[in-house]
Amino acid sequence: MPRISRRAPLAAAALAALLGITAGTLALSAESSDASDVPSRGVPEEKAVKPVRTGGGSVVQIMAHPDDDLFFMNPDTLLSLRSGHSLTSVYLTAGESDGRNARRQDPQPRADKAAYAEARQNGIRAAYAEMATGNRTSPWDRTSIATAGGGRAELDTLRAKPHISLVWVQLREAGSITGDRPHSLHGLWDGRVDELESQLAAGSPVREDFAYSKEQVVDTVAGLLERFRPTFVRTLDPTPGVKDGDGKLSDHQDHMYSARFAQAALERYAGSPGHPRVGVQTYLGYSTGGLPHSLDPATVAEKLRALNTYAWSDLEDHCGDPAGCGDRKVAARPAGHDWAQSVRYTRTESTSWLRQAPDGLYAFGVLDGRLAVWRKPAGGSWTGPVLRGGRGLDGSVTSVPLPDGRIAVFGTRTVLDGYRRDVVMLVQDRVGGGFGGDWRSLGTPERDDAAGTSDISRPAVLVGRDGALSVYVRDSRHRLGVTSGTAGGGWSPWRSAGGSGLRGDPVAASDAAGRGYVFAATATSVLAWTPRGPVGGPVATGLPATTVALSAAPDGDGVRLWFRRPDSGAVRVARFSGSGRASEVRELPGVAGYGAVGAGGGRLAARDRTGGLATAAATGTPGWRSAGGPLFAGAPAGVPGGVAAVGLDGRLLWTPTP
Template sequence: MRSSGPRRRFTLLSRRGPTAALLIAPVAVAGWFYGADAAGSGAAHIPPKVQTARPATVQESQTPAGPAPTSVVQIVAHPDDDLFFMNPDTRQSVDSRSRLTSVYLTAGESDGVNAARTGPLAPSVRPAADKARYAEARQNGIRAAYAEMATGDRTSPWRRTAIPTAGGGTAELDVLVARPELSLVWVQLREAGSITGDRPVSLHGLWDGRVSELPSQLASGSPVKRDFAYSKAQVVDTVAGLLKRFAPTHVRMQDPTPGLVAGTDRPTDHQDHLFGARFAQAALARYAATPGHPAFSVQNYLGYFTSGLPHTLDPETAAAKLRTMHTYAWTDDRNYCGAEAGCGDRKVAARPGGHGWTQSVRYTRGESTSWVQLGRGGELWAFSVLDTRLAVWHRGARGAWTGPELLPGTGLDSGVTSVRLADGRIAVFATRTALGAGPADYRREVVTAVQRTPGGAFGRWHSLGTPEKDDASGLSDISAPAATVDKAGRITVYLRNGHYSLSSVSQRLDGSWTAWRERGGENLHGDPAVASDASGRQHVFVSTPLSVWSWTQARPGAPLSGPTLTGLPPTTLTLSAAPEGDGVRLWFRRPASGAVRTAHFSGPLASPVTELGGVAGFGPVSASGPGHALLAVRSRTGVPGTYLPAPGGTGTAGRSAGTPRWRSGGPLFVGAPSGTETGVGAIGHDGRLYWSGPGAPAAWQPVG
């Protein structure tokens, strides 16, 4: 997660320039200072009263042969990226006894000095620089952290071997003896040594073609004894070969499009994180084209930029994550491992919580709550992305679930959203990544596929393009699309763009699409949430770190007005919306808590906020069932948490005199739940659709 590059100072400002921005207190991130500007225009933030309530490559359609045992592979740039940015998900996989493999692309050797950064050290105190030994110390810390998560004993032994790679080199494979389903793979390439500095000998330089090979940096004590160097193709071959070896049904990786610091050409994340993730994407594309593998889902994680955003984890979960970092950082300084290199990463020991990183985890894709749709005559349709293709499940009005069927067209990013058209057809929307022949050809765009007839097959993917000029000017940092349909049957798609503002594209009456249009807003994060009220007026919401912006139509078909500050308190940025009465209801979660909150909008401003409590956790809220009374969320243990209103209650507005019920149970799942009037679904780490009817929301069963 860190390197020894020069210290710099900067502030994350609005794209409208520094004079228009209000700043949150800056947060130091690995020598940089990250700040996030306020809700946008300098208007005062007044929180409302809170109530407590009881053209793609075409392939043949295919159907996977059957469910595979859950196998999770995590691909990260440095030792500790998984612990800082993927936990508590990592621990939940350990606790579930799923097969879990963590792959570290670089040795993370930094400057080779294994010492806490607490200030200048006298030469007699400062350890000598030794990159091989520092890489070993970080390995020792990772092994201790995983052993402690799995067995409670950080000294639980590992079996360490050297394995050949598909790239022609050798990697280290560590298997926990007491829990052999847990593996660590050390690829041991050289790291960049700087967050964003010009370092041609790096994953960045290799991806861009500035160097033809990237050499290894072997850790002392590793069973790998012979140095090697990889070309770009060999790195892809190596990672694809590891995917083939461990056959994942779920892949965790860092964000390949983290965006730029506003007003600069500097990424918001470490260059190794960014380009390591792009190598992972290329390897996944290679692996997805090989026959015989289990279908896999992908989850992307935000890195350094979590510092400038509201915390997502409840205190108990954050404390457990911090304890793991203390183990990795070797904070007690006892040489329990017997290694001269040290038993952990002393650079992290001075600040084992990072820069607020142990208080959050954030997905950057795949959090739509609109991937289940009610079709004609009571049919149900569910959608996900498996093998970078659209996966479709279907249930007839009186039949059983079938699927998943993987439709033609590859390159889809995690997460899809869907809408039902006026004639009963379903339209799905996603983003798609094109890796291209060269680094300048990397690109993301919005795509859509529509049923040819109600209940029928889907047509080919159609590109709606992107509001981004090119990858270099914004790193293709776009949100997931959100779509809504007006009374005339025309679709409008909303997107948070790389300038942290809102863009939209609309369908014309003849079925063609307009160009992308700028809709304003500042410092927007997360995915837009959209809904149309009973009259047909569209409402759009997007979060900032301090509040929520809204856009609203005065009447159906009227121009969209806004943005307007809603007056809502800070959220964890994930929002969901649904029609209710003369307006729409918005659901969100309280920072550093996970408690579910809701507010009603009949115009651009919020009603008093109702707090529904919950089972802690993070991510968006899915509202389904009669009157949107059945809520489903990710709980703190990673399984679904569901809310049932009190007997005789009236939904989520808090008007019931009884006691509402929260329950948790079910599978570890991907993204967010989604439901309709007849139940709620979640996609498990095994690639299966799990479904729960409204009468038994904790009884999750695999279908199809």
Template sequence: MTLTALTGATAGTLWLTSSSVDASDVPSRGVPVEAAMKPVRTDGTAVVQIMAHPDDDLFFMNPDTAQSIRSGNSLASVYLTAGESDGVNARRDDAHKPKPDKAAYAEARQNGIRAAYAEMATGNRTSPWDRTAIPTEGGGLAELDTLRAKPQISLVWVQLREAGSISGDRPHSLHGLWDGRIGSLDSQRAAGTPVRQDFSYTKEQVVDTVAGLLERFRPTFVRMQDPTPGRDAGSGKYADHQDHMYGARFAQAALARYAEVPGRPAFGVQNYLGYFTGGLPHTLDRKSFGEKLHTLKTYAWTDHTDYCEDPAGCGDRKVAARPAGHGWAQSVRYTRGSSTSWVQRGGDGSLWAFSVLDGRLAVWRKPVGAASAWSGPTMTAGTGLDAGVTSARLPDGRIAVFATRTTLGESAEQYRRDVVTSVQATVGGAFGPWRSLGTPERDDRTSTSDISAPAVTVDARGHVTVYVRDGRYRLTSTAQRADGGWSPWRSLGGHDIHGDPVAATDAHGRGYVFAATPKTVLAWTQRTPGGPLTGPVATGLPPTTLSLSVGPDGDEGDGVRLWFRAPGSGDVRSARFAGSGLASPVTELTGGVAGWGPVSGGEGLVAARSRSGGLATAQPGGAGKKPWTLSAPLFSGAPSGIGGGEAAGTGGVATIGLDGRLNWTPSRR
């Protein structure tokens, strides 16, 4: 790009003029364009959120978004489409509706987002923003908004055309562009944007644009929507908006490209469930829901006062009719990274922790001894891993790691996800190459590659079985054969299963597998060690928020303890199972802590995410006590706790911070 002249500056914006217009030049005389491509971020943690539409973050990522804003760290939210819909900014029941104007409606939605973010950051929805046009790596321009009072908060508007239908056949969309049905997708500029000329992007240019934004903001953590949301079991339609799904696939492709950039910080990724979460048990407590709904009402411009003085409108009046959405505001739900089994003790007594950074396995190690320190991370070979891993210790003391992996392929037809494993060559040694266990799915088009994270059982003979929820919401499994190969995937039944299954083995060597439905929890059990797995068995448990964890029961030893949360409060509860059934009533920890996501429990130590996004730990015991200890740092995925066992003083709980670092809290006993 050649800049021919710089003239004038207002509010920190430089106005560029250009003598020509092409894919590598700045379009249009008098367009405000930022002169320098300097990252706008604070030291340490930097979060980038990538969404298809304005409000996807407020419905599906909040309260996480608000927590990042409160942390004071860098946050950049990227919106791929303008969200122009039919151009009518009105409630369905409004008596007088404005004429369709897609540019004005896109501008109103931007105004609503700016107001919502300003209010979350400063308490004042009118706190001003600086709006600037920036060149993209795709050859066009995007709008960059910076909150003047909190310049570490940015909004980026790519302003591509939206599909205009949840699942209808709309070739001129991100979906059509990804599949190759169209060669390029046009822009839809908002009425007040500083981007003054239309443009269009090819598939490659969209990937270039998003990868360039990632390079600009240099995130340590990326939030994005679910690229494999599945299909509705009845109608066969996508379970989420097609823009959400294919926008997330563009984000995946951009992240894979960005991962190759030298010198950038390591980054983690978190995916969020979209529309489907509205029909599942609510995860948020009343206070968290109220705060989230307040932000949505600000975005929706529910008071309908002209506080922004913009003829386009100050928010999204379509949302004003139902600011909670279709049950979306009552929950936040992750679709990757919910395993609590990512810390493991090796056969030599050392501790190992695993995460996914840059799409690769990151490994930390803590030698034997309470005073020893963690080292790492060491990055293993192999890319494309999805967030979150599960680990298991084999009878000979080696550790095996299990994950899912996404293969983007050269064409849309080659997109797929499979289950993979990597095993230590020796006790305490390096991990071998990833081996694919395949997938229970026939192809991507059938169920959008919608498989859960794996759960694993290992019996006393070293017999390994892996369990995955498939796209038809059933439990499936594959088992390792004597020759080291793996059996074909087979269905174990179950119906309407959501979230990730969990599995454990008790002290007698009996395996247990649990999977949640919206109404209860199903169980599969072994009556004898090494015997056949029977089920599903109705546990009789009440509805949960679907996030489960399970481990050997440290108190009784002859069973396992299942940990879960109560809908609508996030209170932590547990139940003990032995043999084929419930062995004790459901119990709730005293001094309950509201929050969401899985609970890591076992050997006298319990860890969970609190409603403020930090870590809550407890060592249950003592009637009437409040056992929870809270810490502030935000973290990704789920905590993973491990008891000291015979090595007293070496237990604790681990989290992965939004800066990609391992945090370790030793247990007190």
């Protein structure tokens, strides 16, 4: 097996000069250029298969295995395919497992890893073709392309819709969920092996084996980003945490480390000139199956249809390949371990990123791992985004108003060198001013990455009338941690605020009297930290199970908590006033969907089951109205005068309301 030199593609790298991007300052975000004529770094021009790109945003999904997208990213994958915009799915490993393409209860065939990898490819091609065209046999063009890592990968293009493509990097998989397998993405990331070998599928146009170093894998993924020029990237969670009982990793090690390689490639890509600005969304993997179902029955049926096609459930020879037309292991349990019934984002569902200030409106997002700031002066139009702060910012941010009129922004940041995640804060320099300072680290409640994979939530923040700040995060032990300080002063060490079995991100809000409430979901209910003296708790709210995504907003002498009903996606609301027991719990009929609900300015904003934006009045008998528009990232938010979301193309989508 030849060793691939990282320096081999440097001569061709000059071909990867990127088109310049002109930043727009309209009511939306920066425009993205079309990259259809931009070859990938490291791909000889005469060999390059140029990607077909459409306007309106380009999505790249980076995963470990065939089916990670169908189980954990759908329905978002399906909605992207239906949108007509560009979608590329990248699979880092071959997913060869033990090489036996059969259900456990069936007679076991002879192990053939190349054939099983090919069968899984056939299943993905059929599932994508069916989702995109309605016909699972819609043909694909399979080609071999050079990678920026010095090897080759397979590129498949859907002939009927050439803006849809699949890339098979075909590295060896770990072959175990949590077992000690040094020859894996995990071992390569940690430096236990110097290189990871390929596992080529039987029918792949890539014919020569290769082996990549850690740096070459990063080069390869960064080169694919340069080739397909996404405005939005999806991965699984790079910090999935550990199980409460035995402390073992809660997700497949390949899921976790494929996401970390994607992080490293995205950081490198963010530094390349002229690329479109990129948003990132991460998804919960295996552990989503232990939580209440987040999807309505019709959406689950669509997910299962794609999974049954991938699993080759009918055994009809529709592909004509002796390797098989799908993944028969999945045919034993097409829904996985309750994975098909849910989709969950990690650290990307803030509803407090839109903020009214004395001088107008501000919106905050994360593009290229940096804070993106849009601004709308009173009586003026939106401008932006302007990128601020250093790189490495995760997902989405929380913003809070300070007593002096300034805005403070909080988030989490990933540092790849030594791998750790910490909580960070950036404060506006003055009322009406900018956010040009440096992020201030508030540390982390985690001891180290090894203890819990740096699994901390997005922060929730309470602001006292005296300017005192309390920042809460869920830690990897599924408890609530808190630190306190001021915008310009010192901060306390992290301490435990109690609770157990917490999931997702905590949320916080203060009532008109300045009393603060903090809420965090469990698998069966919601816990509250209440305003009796210093915020204390936890207190059982008496609420039923939720889909975990929460949002909170002030409501006179109390606060309201917004959430969704499991197995339905219907929006529910509960009111709290001075205690941790919920009152006025009711359901708002008329919309099903998933994700957090934005509440502000007397309006509600939510994702409906088609992926679009739906709005309603926050009080009275709401009548949900579809606002239409493109797919968006994270959760929407509202302020007096309108609701907003950030599109998959990095644009701010603003919908004025009465």
